[in-house]
């Protein structure tokens with residue numbers, strides 16, 4: 635029987651996460667901490683005895699770098715990787731590059747929280763989570779899910795909000811419950827799916843210290 639393995643992992647800490655800047659489609663790389671988070675994720679997956687047949691990531695450096703580091707830990711650097719803009723972070727529009735605390739001072743906590751975590755309130759000039767679902771979910775349904783259902787062991791390295799879009803569907807969250815769902819950097823979510831594409835099991839892989 636196929637194990638129908640799907641691992642979702644948010645990139646490790648980026649330079650702009652560290653600087654507390656809205657990032658969206660901007661393209662900073664990982665910090666040193668982000669690199670060690672990604673390596674620790676790979677080591678955690680290896681400890682579980684997992685390996686992959688297919689990998690997906692976004693068009694952005696921080697997710698691709700995270701995936702490469704994970705595959706390096708698994709000894710799978712030659713794995714074919716599908717990159718798509720559909721898995722990019724939500725576009726933060728005019729907020730991109732602004733400091734999140736400065737934005738709270740300017741527009742207020744509540745407004746900034748709505749932009750960051752509500753389902754359908756887009757930041758000015760950018761995408762809401764609903765908009766992100768509208769481009770990430772079709773990609774999932776057309777490319778990622780068929781691979782999982784064919785029996786390929788799949789890893790997806792992407793972003794806080796593009797993965798929240800997928801987790802919303804997998805976990806059956808609603809516009810009311812999604813705002814409190816946060817994804818930590820570099821923490822793999824290990825799903826096993828049923829043949830009907832619903833979730834059989836989900837394991838959140840606790841962070842382990844990276845070995846040098």
Ligand SMILES: O=C(O)[C@@H](CO)OP(=O)(O)O
Pocket residue numbers: 651655656657658659723724726750794795
């Ligand atoms: O800035 C971003 O692109 C994202 C992820 O880091 O931030 P937020 O937590 O506000 O969705």
